[in-house]
Each structure stands twice: as structure tokens, then as C-alpha cells.
Amino acid sequence: MKTSGGSDAAKRRAGEHAADLVTDGDVVGLGTGSTAAHAIRALGRAVDAGLDVQGVATSYASRDLAREVGLPLVELGAVSRIDLAIDGADQVSDDLALIKGGGAAHAREKVVDAAAARFVVVADPSKETATLDRSVPVEVLPDARATVRRAVRDLDGEPTLRAAERKDGPVVTDNGNLVLDCDFGALPDPGSLATALATTPGVVAHGLFVDLADEVHVGHADGVRVRARD
Numbered sequence: 001m002k003t004s005g006g007s008d009a010a011k012r013r014a015g016e017h018a019a020d021l022v023t024d025g026d027v028v029g030l031g032t033g034s035t036a037a038h039a040i041r042a043l044g045r046a047v048d049a050g051l052d053v054q055g056v057a058t059s060y061a062s063r064d065l066a067r068e069v070g071l072p073l074v075e076l077g078a079v080s081r082i083d084l085a086i087d088g089a090d091q092v093s094d095d096l097a098l099i100k101g102g103g104a105a106h107a108r109e110k111v112v113d114a115a116a117a118r119f120v121v122v123a124d125p126s127k128e129t130a131t132l133d134r135s136v137p138v139e140v141l142p143d144a145r146a147t148v149r150r151a152v153r154d155l156d157g158e159p160t161l162r163a164a165e166r167k168d169g170p171v172v173t174d175n176g177n178l179v180l181d182c183d184f185g186a187l188p189d190p191g192s193l194a195t196a197l198a199t200t201p202g203v204v205a206h207g208l209f210v211d212l213a214d215e216v217h218v219g220h221a222d223g224v225r226v227r228a229r230d
């Protein structure tokens with residue numbers, strides 16, 4: 001699984017802390033990224049110890065890891081509820097708005113995280129910020145990349161087509177689409193940008209997760225700090 005910056009020990013603490021919330025019979029959304037991976041591994045160990053749980057994967061990567069650690073999987077369309085989703089973030093603001101999509105998995109993550117009765121974000125301290133200000137990943141239909149680029153510029157953003165690292169050309173998402181990383185500077189009001197992006201034709205999903213997270217579990221050297229939405 002692709003890693004990002006931040007301490008792996010802090011990510012592990014956060015991931016394992018969130019995995020401890022899972023109880024017998026739960027259906028759990030399995031986020032993508034290096035922090036959520038710690039939760040998936042912890043759940044695999046809990047299954048070995050007798051926990052009855054089913055996971056809903058948010059990407060090929062989280063599905064493959066769940067299989068590797070023996071965590072039973074179920075398709076999103078085959079469940080009537082998701083009790084808890086555990087997912088990472090690229091940035092978390094003071095009011096628990098998120099930027100996600102560093103691994104280009106945000107489209108399916110948003111479906112699963114939003115469907116969960118409880119959405120728990122796991123992070124290391126490097127992800128915390130007062131105001132979101134990272135580039136916002138925007139998944140676009142390949143044919144719409146030029147029109148979406150123009151729309152992003154009209155919103156005062158600067159879009160960059162995400163390039164693949166070990167392949168010539170762009171990143172192609174699990175859904176067969178492309179990603180524009182859009183720099184809008186600081187986002188004091190991410191909700192209005194989220195609406196503008198969501199209503200742009202050709203946008204499949206953007207990486208702003210506003211009013212979705214219920215809790216953030218941040219791993220520290222001496223434990224885990226939990227922040228809950230008011």
C-alpha cells in the first residue's frame with residue numbers, strides 16, 4: 001500500500017485504536033492508505049482471535065490487504081448497513097472537514113464513509129490543520145478533463161493532471177478515470193467549494209469530505225487523541 005508522510009508508529013496507534021471500536025457482527029468500511037491499512041491488519045488479527053466481522057473495501061488495495069490478512073469481505077451492494085467506516089485523510093481541519101484522495105481512492109471511499117452509521121478518521125499529527133489548504137483531488141471522466149480544468153480555473157483553482165509514477169501518462173483510478181489535483185489555496189469555507197465541484201459536469205467525485213466525519217483518532221507518542229464532531 002502506498003505510504004504518505006508522517007510517523008508510521010502514530011498511524012499504527014490511530015489505526016489500531018479505531019479497530020478496537022469494532023464489535024461482533026459489525027460490517028466495517030475499510031478505508032485506503034497507509035493509516036487505514038493498520039486498522040485492516042488489526043482487524044485481521046482480531047478475526048484470527050474469533051471476531052465475527054465483514055469488511056467493505058474502498059479500493060483494490062484495501063480489498064487485497066483484507067484478503068491477505070484473512071478479513072472476510074462483502075460487496076457494498078450486498079449489505080443493508082455499514083456500522084463503522086475507518087478511513088485515513090490527507091488533511092483534517094479543526095471542524096473535521098477532510099481532504100482525501102492522495103491515493104486516488106476518494107470516490108469509493110466517499111460512498112462507503114457516507115453510508116456508515118459512524119465514520120472514524122485515523123491520522124497522524126501531520127494531517128491536522130486549522131484550515132484546509134492542500135490541493136483537492138478531483139476524479140474526472142477522461143473525456144471531461146479539459147472542461148473540468150476550465151471550470152476549476154473559473155473557481156480560482158489551478159488544476160494539475162496527476163501523473164503516474166511507474167507508468168508514462170496519467171494516474172488511472174480504480175474506476176477508470178483521471179485525477180486533477182486542484183490548488184485553491186486556503187479553504188476557509190470548504191462546503192461551498194464542495195458544492196461547486198460536485199455540480200460540475202464530468203466530476204465523478206472530489207476529495208473534500210465536509211460534514212461526514214464523526215470522529216478523528218490521532219496517534220501520538222503517548223497515546224491517541226480523539227476529537228468528535230459537535
Ligand SMILES: O=C[C@H](O)[C@H](O)[C@H](O)COP(=O)(O)O
Pocket residue numbers: 002003004005031032033034035036087088089090100101102103104105106109
Ligand atoms: O485516496 C486515498 C485516501 O483518501 C487515503 O485515505 C488518504 O490519502 C490518506 O492516506 P495515508 O493514510 O496513507 O496518509
